[in-house]
Amino acid sequence: MGICDVKGQIVNVNQAMADMLGYSMDELCQLNVQTFAHPFDAADTWVSFGLIARGEKDNSRREKFFQRKDGRVVCTDMTTSLLRDEDGQPAYMVSIMQDITERQLLHAELRHQARHDPLTGLPNRRYVFERMAELFATDSPQQRIGLCYVDLDGFKVVNDALGHYVGDRLLVAVADRLHQCVKRFGHLVGRMGGDEFLIVVARSTGLEETVGIADAVLDVLEPPVQIDGHELSISASVGVVERPTEGTTIADLVKAADTTLSWAKSAGKRRRSVFDAERHDRELARYRLATTMPAALERGEFTVEYQPLVRLADEAICGVEALVRWQHPELGLLMPSTFIYLAEETGLIVPLGLWVLEESCRQARSWRAGPGGLLLSVNMAVRQIQDSTVVDAARRILSETGLDPGLLQLELTESALMTGAGEPLENIHALSSLGVRIAIDDFGTGYSNLAYLCTLPVHTLKLAQSFVDGLGGADGPDPTKDRLVGSLIRLAHGLGLSTTAEGVENEAQAGRLRELECDTAQGWLFGRPESADRIADLVSTV
Numbered sequence: 001m002g003i004c005d006v007k008g009q010i011v012n013v014n015q016a017m018a019d020m021l022g023y024s025m026d027e028l029c030q031l032n033v034q035t036f037a038h039p040f041d042a043a044d045t046w047v048s049f050g051l052i053a054r055g056e057k058d059n060s061r062r063e064k065f066f067q068r069k070d071g072r073v074v075c076t077d078m079t080t081s082l083l084r085d086e087d088g089q090p091a092y093m094v095s096i097m098q099d100i101t102e103r104q105l106l107h108a109e110l111r112h113q114a115r116h117d118p119l120t121g122l123p124n125r126r127y128v129f130e131r132m133a134e135l136f137a138t139d140s141p142q143q144r145i146g147l148c149y150v151d152l153d154g155f156k157v158v159n160d161a162l163g164h165y166v167g168d169r170l171l172v173a174v175a176d177r178l179h180q181c182v183k184r185f186g187h188l189v190g191r192m193g194g195d196e197f198l199i200v201v202a203r204s205t206g207l208e209e210t211v212g213i214a215d216a217v218l219d220v221l222e223p224p225v226q227i228d229g230h231e232l233s234i235s236a237s238v239g240v241v242e243r244p245t246e247g248t249t250i251a252d253l254v255k256a257a258d259t260t261l262s263w264a265k266s267a268g269k270r271r272r273s274v275f276d277a278e279r280h281d282r283e284l285a286r287y288r289l290a291t292t293m294p295a296a297l298e299r300g301e302f303t304v305e306y307q308p309l310v311r312l313a314d315e316a317i318c319g320v321e322a323l324v325r326w327q328h329p330e331l332g333l334l335m336p337s338t339f340i341y342l343a344e345e346t347g348l349i350v351p352l353g354l355w356v357l358e359e360s361c362r363q364a365r366s367w368r369a370g371p372g373g374l375l376l377s378v379n380m381a382v383r384q385i386q387d388s389t390v391v392d393a394a395r396r397i398l399s400e401t402g403l404d405p406g407l408l409q410l411e412l413t414e415s416a417l418m419t420g421a422g423e424p425l426e427n428i429h430a431l432s433s434l435g436v437r438i439a440i441d442d443f444g445t446g447y448s449n450l451a452y453l454c455t456l457p458v459h460t461l462k463l464a465q466s467f468v469d470g471l472g473g474a475d476g477p478d479p480t481k482d483r484l485v486g487s488l489i490r491l492a493h494g495l496g497l498s499t500t501a502e503g504v505e506n507e508a509q510a511g512r513l514r515e516l517e518c519d520t521a522q523g524w525l526f527g528r529p530e531s532a533d534r535i536a537d538l539v540s541t542v
Helices: 015-021 045-053 101-115 125-136 155-162 164-183 207-220 250-266 277-299 336-346 349-366 390-401 426-433 465-471 479-494 507-515 532-539
Strands: 002-005 010-013 059-067 073-084 090-099 144-152 188-193 196-202 225-227 230-232 236-244 271-274 302-311 317-328 332-334 375-379 408-413 437-443 460-463 498-501
Touching: 010 015, 015 073, 015 090, 045 059, 045 073, 045 090, 073 101, 101 125, 125 144, 125 188, 125 196, 125 250, 144 207, 144 250, 155 164, 164 188, 164 196, 164 207, 164 225, 164 230, 196 207, 207 236, 207 271, 236 250, 250 271, 250 277, 277 336, 277 349, 302 349, 302 532, 317 336, 317 349, 317 532, 336 349, 349 375, 349 390, 349 532, 375 437, 390 426, 426 437, 460 479, 465 479, 465 507, 479 498
Parallel strands: 236 271, 317 375, 375 408, 408 437, 437 460, 460 498
Antiparallel strands: 002 010, 002 090, 059 073, 073 090, 144 196, 144 236, 188 196, 225 230, 302 317, 317 332
């Protein structure tokens, strides 16, 4: 306990206060309370003291820091009350203090633990986000911020092969290198979890500075790490994003860095990628397409167009190829190149392909072509041909639509015909047993192993447009491609297979294919993809 007058002059203390501050009681009574102003004190500490001294306030309670005579700092819980004289005027102030230094140290330790990673000692995700929030709270519109999102390459292999103990030691070594790397620049590095770290480039001067930090990180991680006799080579992928704090949010910034990190990892090990807004917009549009495709299929937004297939001998229509389109309510008519790869990645290609097969078979059955009928060619993706239900589905569709199986041709890529060991797929034989024809699409651009032509029930080889382009165009014929196309046609005929040329666009190409005895062709020269009704008009006279 201590008592001072309204000018702050200490007039009396007890022994406990003297012991707390390391002075004698007489020494303290020679001092003014202003002697004990401390930089850790709250900003309004002395304002509150003045209000009490003037009688405008009767008491206050706050944390107050004191520097002892020996230099150590003591934190107290201090209550100050006003004592008035007989006339009610301020006379003295009495303060009662409790030493809470140990409690504060415990709180500080708990706060440190809550904001730091226990393994590496680096700031954790919470601390990193708090720091960014402080930066975003600055009103300056010129303030910029950069992030480097770091992810170790192949860390899971280390954990799986050498155990978590070695993996943890490696993370500690990496964390130390990252800390040493960025502390000279005054930047913050934190562990976001697992083997991911985030470097915050506060008050960035521009993209070049943040990229420089990323390059420094790649360099500092290059030397191998020695752990328990293991020499571990490490590298990292880094996603870089840098922008003004105005007009963005912490969540958007971290999301952009995470996206850019995925670009770096997909491009290979030991590299950085810089955020590209246009690329991000494209990928976002791609994601939205992928997520809306299932509902679009249910809503009937997909449609099928048919491109004529002609006999080169007389250019008469002998078949069509079914080509799916997406009539998107916002983006308009989308071509297969826009969404088929998304359907393959998400697995929607199986129900979508089934719908195309069913729809095109139903249409083909309704067309009234000549006595030989009109061949319907339908593309089938790798995931479709590997699906266990594909054979039963094809059997059901042929039965329900009444289409002659011999008029259905399934186009498969070479990769769809081969497993990892180069063995044919059982479904191919099962489909062929239904009477369905099998064609190899884009022949010559996939596997070079031609053994499957002798072991699988293939009927037709479709020559890729890249070969046909060389038979005649703006730059004239390409002798090498001419010889190659001729060899492929002779190979097919020698095996008893027919040939179809894709992408025929001019008479020069058609004439040369005819000379090489190619059987059929399709392309803009003979007709672009048309609606089912238009095809019905074209084939009604065949």
